[in-house]
Amino acid sequence: MNSNSSLCGINRRALLSGLAMLPALPGLPFSAMAQTQTGVSLGSWNEGPAKQAIFDFVRATTDEGSSKFVPLQERIATFDQDGTLWVEHPIYSQVVYCLDRVPALAETDPKLKDVEPFKTVLSGNREAIAKLSLHDLEKIFFATLSGMSVDDFEAEVKKWLASAKDGRWKRPYTELIYQPMLEVMQYLRTNGFKTYIVTGGGQDFVRVYSERVYGIPPEQVVGSAEGTKYGYQKDGTPFLTKEPKLLLNDDNAGKPEGIHLMIGRRPRAAFGNSDGDRQMLEYTGTGDGARLMMLVMHDDAQREYAYGPAQGLPETKVGTFSQSLYDEAKKKNWTVISMKNDWKRVFAFD
């Protein structure tokens, strides 16, 4: 639906920047996910304009006496995932998944061992992997994200999530969720909002863990999506196969396009952290009445990461928060969340 500058929301530069820091992946068992979505009202937020903006928005939209009251059915809030709900540095978790899947793929189809780009990935030579072309990466994404039944894909992702760990925190990726954002989602839901994830990442990938991790059911996950093909097993049992065909590239302009396709309503609130979320926030902000647009700024190298050229932070290839986005946010009164100043803690395990 938009340009093909990225595949499943993952562009090549973003991939390259993280490869050098890829963690080893010990096969440790999955430890229990933090369950902290109960009854907390922004307890992990410091007092300040960001917390206040959330409270003000909810108060205005849920007070029947307010001129900004929003009927229950129109209360839609959308959240980007990578960098907004969980850690995206040094590399998107889904890219790690795709690379991790290559050995199993070559096991099933040994001739891949001598075919590029699989040969390079299997070599483990990160410098060589980092030099793969976008076309090569597409081959890896499609080979690891399609060509199997949707049930098999779900099982593979579950298995991976149970063992893969982030290199810095030595924890499953699904524990690297921002506690303050879990609280915002819960707070909005308590006030009648339907919360959606709108991610450049793979829709089927995120749906595997969205309910358990974010409390967001699969039908409220909008993401980059491949087509599927209906067919029958030999015994007549029908099943769906994931096809190597991108139906929705849910990043940049693809986000409002995906929102229209999958939700059909303009959101009242939207949360992002990078240039890929710009159009979603613009689209959200265009409607009448009360609107809440927020951008997470990663300015906390100690507790998480500091990146993005806005306010002089180091430039980076994953989750670019450009100066022009920052300027647009200021001009349009979008709220920039300072991870460093606005968040009392970052993770549930902090």
Place this chain on the structure above:
Amino acid sequence: MNSNSSLCGINRRALLSGLAMLPALPGLPFSAMAQTQTGVSLGSWNEGPAKQAIFDFVRATTDEGSSKFVPLQERIATFDQDGTLWVEHPIYSQVVYCLDRVPALAETDPKLKDVEPFKTVLSGNREAIAKLSLHDLEKIFFATLSGMSVDDFEAEVKKWLASAKDGRWKRPYTELIYQPMLEVMQYLRTNGFKTYIVTGGGQDFVRVYSERVYGIPPEQVVGSAEGTKYGYQKDGTPFLTKEPKLLLNDDNAGKPEGIHLMIGRRPRAAFGNSDGDRQMLEYTGTGDGARLMMLVMHDDAQREYAYGPAQGLPETKVGTFSQSLYDEAKKKNWTVISMKNDWKRVFAFD
């Protein structure tokens, strides 16, 4: 996602069969919609196996003591629209909309008056219109369903719904809703099921009235869908334009494919009335535990229509219910609803 045998779920044969019976469209004001979804438990159903199947299914899936209990979040029920929730004879309402839009289109772009197929449609010669090729019809569909902003499209459909009337009942199309099906949807919702429309018709078209008419919000309407394109007006305001590009052909195999894309869960219950619903019912029926698959059979020429070769009813081009579908239903214990025997009344105004 599947073959291009139909466009937006509307195939040429279906169109042709209905053209001869196209109603005149007086500009009468829209009268209030029947609002009957409150507190009724299948009151418009006669006692019998169909009503019993619904009760049994709901009892089994909502009783925590039952081995067939289904957790709340997995309670998904999908409903075809044309012929399952509202009248589809003699012609799909959305096709009437497309043809009705041609004069306004020619008003805006006068050169269309001399260009086929628009010239033929403007002639009002139904025999000639009935002979238009599929390619011609595609031109009409894309011209009338795309090339405008999503907001303008919604406004046009609303305007049309407020004045267009069915030729037999002289009522707005949105009053030709099957009261027993409204009651099933309400009954399922009362028992924690999320109800979805899964239609071969246009997703954006059905979303305009789904909440008002069926109590189903736009985000729970899955239908044939065109892509949209994000852009900016001169003053910088962003908007979405409907593009003449079919993303999802939500009929036949496209129904389970669309369900995976838009919902991401296998339904527990599915309702249809024609061969176009076969794969949705098969897919629904394949999962574990309690499942409910139902097919509305149009065998009531007096109160509605009688058509479909099953059980010797007249063959027809709209909503074909073939003998082979009937045989599959019997073999797999799907429930066939006899409109004549199972429904105490058909419409709210009966």
